Amino acid sequence: xxxxxxxxxxxxxxxxxxxxxxxxxxxxxxxxxxxxxxxxxxxxxxxxxxxxxxxxxxxxxxxxxxxxxxxxxxxxxxxxxxxxxxxxxxxxxxxxxxxxxxxxxxxxxxxxxxxxxxxxxxxxxxxxxxxxxxxxxxxxxxxxxxxxxxxxxxxxxxxxxxxxxxxxxxxxxxxxxxxxxx
Amino acid sequence: xxxxxxxxxxxxxxxxxxxxxxxxxxxxxxxxxxxxxxxxxxxxxxxxxxxxxxxxxxxxxxxxxxxxxxxxxxxxxxxxxxxxxxxxxxxxxxxxxxxxxxxxxxxxxxxxxxxxxxxxxxxxxxxxxxxxxxxxxxxxxxxxxxxxxxxxxxxxxxxxxxxxxxxxxxxxxxxxxxxxxxxxxxxxxxxxxxxxxxxxxxxxxxxxxxxxxxxxxxxxxxxxxxxxxxxxxxxxxxxxxxxxxxxxxxxxxxxxxxxxxxxxxxxxxxxxxxxxxxxxxxxxxxxxxxxxxxxxxxxxxxxxxxxxxxxxxxxxxxxxxxxxxxxxxx
Ligand code: SF4
Numbered sequence: 001x002x003x004x005x006x007x008x009x010x011x012x013x014x015x016x017x018x019x020x021x022x023x024x025x026x027x028x029x030x031x032x033x034x035x036x037x038x039x040x041x042x043x044x045x046x047x048x049x050x051x052x053x054x055x056x057x058x059x060x061x062x063x064x065x066x067x068x069x070x071x072x073x074x075x076x077x078x079x080x081x082x083x084x085x086x087x088x089x090x091x092x093x094x095x096x097x098x099x100x101x102x103x104x105x106x107x108x109x110x111x112x113x114x115x116x117x118x119x120x121x122x123x124x125x126x127x128x129x130x131x132x133x134x135x136x137x138x139x140x141x142x143x144x145x146x147x148x149x150x151x152x153x154x155x156x157x158x159x160x161x162x163x164x165x166x167x168x169x170x171x172x173x174x175x176x177x178x179x180x181x182x
Numbered sequence: 183x184x185x186x187x188x189x190x191x192x193x194x195x196x197x198x199x200x201x202x203x204x205x206x207x208x209x210x211x212x213x214x215x216x217x218x219x220x221x222x223x224x225x226x227x228x229x230x231x232x233x234x235x236x237x238x239x240x241x242x243x244x245x246x247x248x249x250x251x252x253x254x255x256x257x258x259x260x261x262x263x264x265x266x267x268x269x270x271x272x273x274x275x276x277x278x279x280x281x282x283x284x285x286x287x288x289x290x291x292x293x294x295x296x297x298x299x300x301x302x303x304x305x306x307x308x309x310x311x312x313x314x315x316x317x318x319x320x321x322x323x324x325x326x327x328x329x330x331x332x333x334x335x336x337x338x339x340x341x342x343x344x345x346x347x348x349x350x351x352x353x354x355x356x357x358x359x360x361x362x363x364x365x366x367x368x369x370x371x372x373x374x375x376x377x378x379x380x381x382x383x384x385x386x387x388x389x390x391x392x393x394x395x396x397x398x399x400x401x402x403x404x405x406x407x408x409x410x411x412x413x414x415x416x417x418x419x420x421x422x423x424x425x426x427x428x429x430x431x432x433x434x435x436x437x438x439x440x441x442x443x444x445x446x447x448x449x450x451x452x453x454x455x456x457x458x459x460x461x462x463x464x465x466x467x468x469x470x471x472x473x474x475x476x477x478x479x480x481x482x483x484x485x486x487x488x489x490x491x492x493x494x495x496x497x498x499x500x501x502x503x504x505x506x507x508x509x510x511x512x
Binding site: 047161162164177178181182 | 266267268269395475477478489490493494496497500501502503
């Protein structure tokens with residue numbers, strides 16, 4: 001018997017259809033996949049390290065207070081997104097170093113909306129400190145990237161052990177820093 | 183900074199709005215700044231109610247009760263979010279796998295002997311002749327092997343500890359000699375100080391373990407169930423020489439703790455309130471001391487070393503990366 005494609009499995013899970021081995025991907029997981037696969041593995045295992053870590057707290061605060069414009073938060077199965085009044089999805093990117101991960105997270109939301117809610121819309125990537133915004137469209141190429149990433153995520157989280165720690169510029173601000181390097 | 187607060191007087195501790203306060207038997211009221219505290223240590227006769235417990239729980243602050251028998255009486259631990267099933271499963275798997283358990287137990291014994299030895303070496307360099315004890319410690323260390331059964335590892339640890347306690351007689355002034363290390367009740371001053379210090383180390387390890395979602399009841403060197411938080415016994419062994427014993431040597435040698443700081447009751451020799459205060463203060467200062475951490479590239483407090491030890495163990499269990507026990511490196 002061949003393994004079901006993780007993308008199919010995710011969609012079946014999201015649609016609430018019975019599936020042997022449910023598979024979920026949250027926005028944060030999509031982001032971590034592009035930031036650090038080790039962090040993704042930790043996140044998938046609910047490792048619960050240091051929730052009081054100041055960096056983590058700061059990240060959350062920017063996210064919640066940076067924009068007081070009208071936006072609605074919507075929970076849709078595996079994802080929780082912020083919608084602007086015109087229906088576009090907005091994602092706040094925490095720092096310019098993390099543009100790609102934030103863009104992939106946003107693309108995943110757009111993909112998910114299209115697949116599950118049958119809503120096609122665009123995204124806005126916003127950086128509160130730099131006061132700029134970038135529009136993100138779900139092109140065919142982006143769709144493919146999202147689906148490849150879903151398969152990649154599946155590979156990482158289904159491993160028994162996490163990938164080894166490899167030093168990256170953002171390790172210093174990662175909640176798992178001391179855990180990885182002690 | 184995660185701090186501990188110690189309460190020595192008798193009275194009651196209560197929630198007062200969004201803080202807590204101590205009302206002593208003499209009706210003195212004192213505010214306890216426990217925001218961001220790690221734990222509250224209660225040494226006197228204290229009344230409290232469930233409101234206080236819920237508040238401490240919300241704040242993530244542990245309450246450690248210090249009483250009579252060997253000082254540590256128990257803890258009320260905050261719930262601290264969800265526990266991690268995966269972590270507990272891997273803890274149990276490592277315990278169940280004889281080879282794996284022995285490996286971890288051997289690491290702990292080796293770290294603990296290393297740290298005893300580092301105290302002996304330090305005082306040897308300060309005009310005590312501790313060569314015989316140092317070589318006994320080294321000999322014990324050389325017998326450690328990953329494949330040894332737990333009781334043999336325990337035996338090696340006990341032999342080492344015996345040699346180590348002989349150094350106390352050289353390090354301390356005559357009136358504080360330790361003839362025998364005895365427990366329950368501590369029959370003389372030095373035994374009582376050792377017990378008090380060890381129980382503080384133990385309680386701090388309980389807090390450190392709690393911060394990691396490890397189950398404090400599943401241990402490797404000590405038998406689970408030996409105490410409710412037997413994993414704390416494992417970790418505490420590594421840190422007792424660095425924390426408890428150094429504080430003890432310092433306070434006694436400088437005459438900051440004297441025989442007047444003890445009282446004998448019902449055949450036990452126990453620290454007086456003043457003695458406990460003096461010791462706890464020096465102990466807390468030691469926890470706040472910092473040292474350069476070679477891998478983290480920054481200074482970390484001794485207290486944080488306890489947390490890191492729990493991380494290391496957890497990382498080993500979940501990520502399969504090698505567990506290197508804490509060995510004093512400075
Ligand atoms: S500290 Fe670095 S290697 Fe470890 S999880 Fe965080 S980003 Fe990844």
